[in-house]
Amino acid sequence: MKIIRRIAWVAVGFTYFLVALGGTVRVNDAGLSCPDWPLCYGRPFVFPNIRTLLEESHRYTASIVSILIVALAICALLWARKERQVLIPALIAPVLLVVQIVLGGLTVLWKLPPEIITAHLATALAIFATVITIAVMAGQPSPSQEHPAQTRRFLRLALTTALLVYGLMLSGSYVVGSGATFACTSWPLCGQTLPGMARLGDINTLHRLIATIVGLVVAWTLYTAWRRRQVAPGQARVAVAAALLFVLQSLIGGTIPLLGSGSLHFGSISNQDAATFMRGLHLAVASAVWGLLVLLAVLAARQLRAAPQGAELERLEATEAAARESVSPLRQTISGYIDLMKPHVTVLLLGTTAAAMAIAYQGLPPLGLTVATLLGGALAAGSANAINCYYDRDIDSIMSRTSRRSLPAGRVQPRQALIFGLALGVASFLILALFVNLLSAVLACGAILFYVGVYTMWLKRTTAQNIVIGGAAGAVPVLVGWAAVTGTISLPAIWLFAIIFYWTPPHFWALSLLIEKDYEKAHVPMLPVLFGEQETRKQIFLYSLLLLAVTLVLFAMRAMSYLYLAAALILGGILVYMALRLLWERHSRRWARTLFWYSNCYLAMIFAAMVLDRVIFH
Template sequence: AMRRTLVAAGGTYLLIISGSLVVGSGASGSCDAWPLCGGGFSFGFDGLPAIQLLHRGVAAVIGLLIVFSLVSVLARHRRQPAVRATVALTLAALAFQVAVGAAVVTLRLPAALRGLHLALASAVWAGTVVLAVIVRRLSPHPALPWSGRDIDVARRPARDVVLDYVSLAKPRIIALLLITALGGMMMAERGWPSTGLVVLTLLGGALAAAGAGAINCWIDRDIDGEMLRTRRRPLPDGRIAPGHALLFGIVLGLLAFVLLAFWVNVLAATLAISGLLFYVFVYTLWLKRSTVQNIVIGGAAGAIPPVVGWAAVTHRVDLTAVYLFAVIFLWTPPHFWALALRLRGDYARARVPMLPVVRGEAAARRQIVAYTLVLVAVTLAVVLTGVLGTIYLLGAALLGAGFIALAILNLRAHRQRWSRVLFDYSIAYLGLLFAVMVADRMIGKV
């Protein structure tokens, strides 16, 4: 862990030197686009633009190295509050530093903000140095257990290895996320956007979601090994080395950002990577093991895809995009708690403070009804804004009535069977609700 913090600190120092070279050479304003210089993938730049591009390339490599190093240290010392706080603040500073650098170029912000860009880079460097000091003072702490069997991966069929890596990405979850992302795109376009834009946006979104899933599997490999539902996953079962899984997730996330930034737009790329970072750092590393409200707040990560889709088409985020976010944000608790009711024993065994474990099944069933009522009310109230019309109102009312009826049955029956039915219905509900939204917008355009 100590070596990794020093690597992060040294890399950040090199990044500051690289930025100083840009400023000193007068190359700060030589590029009028971000992340490249407006020339797509043409690297025939010379002079000042070449210096600027070199700095951005160095920043991309070192930024990835910093994230990898800090996440590794956090996994090793996750029980240390000082480590968690320092890593969180350092990563936040890094994210804002990148955002300010991009904004100065793309939004034509005052050049004085370059000072803030440098100040945030200095904050990142200070964070890595502080983290190195904290880690140095900590007594040796064993790494998280492998929680699996030693298997000679080299002797396994290539097909099995590929399928294991695919399972790390959690493809069934990705499918639902892509449905909502496509719904956001079609809502924005009031029809089918260009096929190329759809393919690139969904591919980038899939890569971001897959990266988040893989990193989640790496972080949660210890509790996955204690849960009956997840103990046969590749990491707790020892079929994939933990370090390989982490690298796989980080590479997928980086590819997602590059693809979306270069071929869609920077806003969509930023939103997608923000969803990944929120899922990994806010939900998985912080909320999941610390509070009964984990899925309530953590649901924001799953609500990002339709906003990404909207931004891919419109290049902005407006109130309609916020509404799409709110629908999934409110849908997530009743959906996930229905699953948690069925897996209450698993979560209790792994000491994960899900609502049915901490407050009991009756409280969870009541909360499911409450959140379902709020969700349905929000889905109907949007009609008052004029964004959606009669077709959507009828469809949302019918789908919402079914959701409420099943939530009440789940409350009164006290049987796991109804929790399963409610969980399955919630998935169908979300997909159909977005289909009704798109149909209403398309017909309203005619």
């Protein structure tokens, strides 16, 4: 394993250099300095100018990376066949390499189409992540001093953050490829766009908005990693480095439009040369952020493999219980009321609401309207969740997953929780009615009533189809967002609703497989409790297929273009594959946990693809 680890770390260095060099080639317009491929003007060595040198250096670096990846695959087959955490990424890397080589050739032969360039970068970053995974997993993990549930939670956060940075980098790649780099004349706000570049200004602004959201998630990841520094000091240091580099690359990105508009100068260096340098540096630093976040996630995954068991796990649980009791009463009360609103659920709902607004507006809607809609939506979701916690406090106290919630734990009294939930609902209706429109307010209020009255009080305790029908409440936020922009509900909005409606069963049933015993103790008739695990796995697979079909309707009705079609096929295909593995592996719940986590990412990514599609092609 030592030789595999050493080769992998060498591959990490060369792959990073390859990505950074590719960015330099791109910003210097050197991609077509060699008009043919794989040779340059029919010869292996031609250096007539600096651009040709850059392009050929990029190709030769890619050759070195290719040799290292093939060597890793061979070594893994020889010496790591039983180490799946090493063998699987080592076999995936050559497949990605073939795709990368084909995309590199098409980039040149098809004269630098932005979509192919973006796909080329996406594959290179995926290869970078794969070799990092091999390098880390080939090492031996140290014994973990953290509860595995805490490690698993941080692993999910780190993976989510890394994927968001991945999407941010791809959106930045499209900004460059579409010619939108200098469409905005100021930073951090876009200010005025150049004449005739309004659409490109929207593309640039969307990238900045994504960067802001991702920056907040990176900050939360840093905060969480720093709190864990006693049990995972190495991960804390990696998170600090990633956060600092994220800030640095944001500042570098801010200099680019200022240089383009002439608002910033670097002495005797021309603004064009300075902007070119900054654009290359921007990608290089962003690639380092991506690599560090992948490293953070893989380190957490390796730590999870060494999680404590038996008596050591019981000791950790007792220590955590004592720590929770030592928290001040005021802090417990505040966190208790926040917990009633289920913020981890609300964030995803607000994301789909904002996406629906951008899709309906075919660009970025006014800031004031967006803030009012999201605030009203957050209060509506918090209201429904708080009243749900009030009504379900009896079964929440029985289920181990929910026994630490505010009401079962005694941090909030039932009557106060009910008043809090009702007050949030009233505030939501007033904000939406006064600052958005009446239709949005009525829809949000209707979602509260449906979630509480139909799902919580009736369906949840009476039928195995509870989550299928009750899932309609979670799909209403897209209608709220659409109505906020248009004042009406049209057919595309109905299909956005349908996507979330059909997404809910596989998402929630995957969770129900993991906590089946809880539902059985509480006498909640979830699907695996009444019909067994195998029927649940079958239904997850069927609903995943149905969800894939529903997502394609938006393309069929010409509401979306080929960019969305590609995203829907890839993301839906991954979901169907995971559901199929869950169906095949009857005696394992590993894929249930993976599918549950991915389904959250899936919903966020497919709505992000819709927004990109409408901003770019409206």
